[in-house]
Amino acid sequence: xxxxxxxxxxxxxxxxxxxxxxxxxxxxxxxxxxxxxxxxxxxxxxxxxxxxxxxxxxxxxxxxxxxxxxxxxxxxxxxxxxxxxxxxxxxxxxxxxxxxxxxxxxxxxxxxxxxxxxxxxxxxxxxxxxxxxxxxxxxxxxxxxxxxxxxxxxxxxxxxxxxxxxxxxxxxxxxxxxxxxxxxxxxxxxxxxxxxxxxxxxxxxxxxxxxxxxxxxxxxxxxxxxxxxxxxxxxxxxxxxxxxxxxxxxxxxxxxxxxxxxxxxxxxxxxxxxxxxxxxxxxxxxx
Amino acid sequence: xxxxxxxxxxxxxxxxxxxxxxxxxxxxxxxxxxxxxxxxxxxxxxxxxxxxxxxxxxxxxxxxxxxxxxxxxxxxxxxxxxxxxxxxxxxxxxxxxxxxxxxxxxxxxxxxxxxxxxxxxxxxxxxxxxxxxxxxxxxxxxxxxxxxxxxxxxxxxxxxxxxxxxxxxxxxxxxxxxxxx
Numbered sequence: 203x204x205x206x207x208x209x210x211x212x213x214x215x216x217x218x219x220x221x222x223x224x225x226x227x228x229x230x231x232x233x234x235x236x237x238x239x240x241x242x243x244x245x246x247x248x249x250x251x252x253x254x255x256x257x258x259x260x261x262x263x264x265x266x267x268x269x270x271x272x273x274x275x276x277x278x279x280x281x282x283x284x285x286x287x288x289x290x291x292x293x294x295x296x297x298x299x300x301x302x303x304x305x306x307x308x309x310x311x312x313x314x315x316x317x318x319x320x321x322x323x324x325x326x327x328x329x330x331x332x333x334x335x336x337x338x339x340x341x342x343x344x345x346x347x348x349x350x351x352x353x354x355x356x357x358x359x360x361x362x363x364x365x366x367x368x369x370x371x372x373x374x375x376x377x378x379x380x381x382x383x384x385x386x387x388x389x390x391x392x393x394x395x396x397x398x399x400x401x402x403x404x405x406x407x408x409x410x411x412x413x414x415x416x417x418x419x420x421x422x423x424x425x426x427x428x429x430x431x432x433x434x435x436x437x438x439x440x441x442x443x444x445x446x447x448x449x450x451x452x453x454x455x456x457x458x459x460x461x462x463x464x465x466x467x468x469x470x471x472x473x474x475x476x477x478x479x480x481x482x483x484x485x486x487x488x489x
Numbered sequence: 490x491x492x493x494x495x496x497x498x499x500x501x502x503x504x505x506x507x508x509x510x511x512x513x514x515x516x517x518x519x520x521x522x523x524x525x526x527x528x529x530x531x532x533x534x535x536x537x538x539x540x541x542x543x544x545x546x547x548x549x550x551x552x553x554x555x556x557x558x559x560x561x562x563x564x565x566x567x568x569x570x571x572x573x574x575x576x577x578x579x580x581x582x583x584x585x586x587x588x589x590x591x592x593x594x595x596x597x598x599x600x601x602x603x604x605x606x607x608x609x610x611x612x613x614x615x616x617x618x619x620x621x622x623x624x625x626x627x628x629x630x631x632x633x634x635x636x637x638x639x640x641x642x643x644x645x646x647x648x649x650x651x652x653x654x655x656x657x658x659x660x661x662x663x664x665x666x667x668x669x670x
Contacts, residue, residue, distance in 0.1 A: 215558075218558065218559040218560065219559045219585065219588070219589050219592070221559075222559040222560065222562065222563045222585050223582065223585050223586075223589075225563060225581075226563065226566065226578050226581040226582040226585055227578070227582065228578075229567070229577055229578035229581055230576070230577065230578030230579065230581075230582065230624070230628065231578075232577065232578070233570075233576055233577025233578050233628075234576070234577075234628060239577070240570075240571070240576075240577040243571055243577075244571050244574070247568075247571045247572070251526060254526065255530050258527070258530060262530075
């Protein structure tokens with residue numbers, strides 16, 4: 203290092219700014235005089251910096267990608283709702299497909315099968331929960347021009363709901379499958395075993411009286427059984443769930459907690475109808 | 490220049506220590522260059538390069554003039570002109586003027602609160618933008634649109650707090666390192 207005396211160094215440092223300013227003016231004049239000089243210097247600088255920018259390009263692209271993904275993330279909510287709706291529709295198709303499949307299997311087993319007539323149905327609005335003599339029942343509003351019969355079967359968009367037990371002029375009561383008084387003959391779809399679905403007033407009815415030698419398997423689908431001539435065969439009911447205490451229960455397809463519309467099917471079946479409710483009051487005018 | 494400790498002979502600076510002191514001296518310039526190169530990259534904002542340069546030059550000129558000599562300011566100005574496609578020399582002159590004014594007022598400004606320094610810096614930013622505008626007009630002998638200059642002044646003034654925070658940290662770290670010596 204060159205050793206300078208302190209006054210000289212101070213003088214130099216004081217001088218450096220004016221010298222630099224003069225150099226700046228010089229640069230300006232130089233740039234003005236030779237326009238190509240600046241361009242050449244810029245090219246050299248760009249050449250020097252290009253590897254640096256190239257190294258930077260990768261993370262920059264990553265950041266840009268994340269930013270570009272943001273709207274997509276925001277749209278995910280909408281997408282979810284759409285998918286849920288589609289899932290619902292597909293579940294219905296799945297039920298239809300499974301019913302057709304099992305019917306197909308049946309038909310293959312015995313040819314010359316007499317097909318069932320396509321059932322007619324009416325859709326009615328559920329106007330109130332419970333009421334009446336049953337703990338788990340819903341009241342549905344039926345227009346007077348629709349004739350509802352006792353013994354008709356109610357389904358929601360997913361599966362079996364219950365059976366019409368009482369009919370008024372403008373309303374009907376549907377006994378839900380979860381009611382303690384409900385007994386529904388069902389078929390285990392996989393093993394073709396028969397069983398009884400017995401309501402408990404809880405959200406999941408139990409399975410009882412299944413045929414000997416067949417054990418309801420966890421997750422097995424249940425459909426209604428034609429035994430007893432009360433129900434047509436093959437309406438989707440639910441899936442088997444073994445409870446923690448070792449009791450087979452039924453996870454219903456139908457959302458019995460939030461029924462709003464039910465379809466009333468007339469299969470023309472009577473079977474064992476429930477008796478008229480005891481001490482049923484006369485239909486009041488407001489009904 | 491380190492203050493002399495009275496009564497004790499300063500140990501002759503070893504190679505490592507000299508390298509460290511040298512690194513401290515050039516670090517601000519290198520930081521400023523890096524920031525300019527990054528800002529001048531394909532971000533697409535032309536006013537960003539001068540907006541990251543001026544806060545650093547003024548900050549170091551006020552708080553640590555030894556780390557920002559006039560020659561370094563000249564180099565930074567040249568780099569700025571090359572990166573921004575401005576007429577050669579305008580950025581150099583603007584930065585040197587700002588540097589000189591900051592040096593002249595550093596005895597007052599270094600003792601002020603952050604807010605006061607920021608306010609003073611806003612004046613610097615406006616002045617620098619005005620000077621740059623004037624010089625560009627002079628060089629081209631035509632009046633360029635004034636909007637970019639105003640935008641640049643606002644951007645520069647707005648970026649100062651972020652730089653002041655980071656550079657203040659750096660400055661404090663340097664001071665600690667010097668005390669430890």
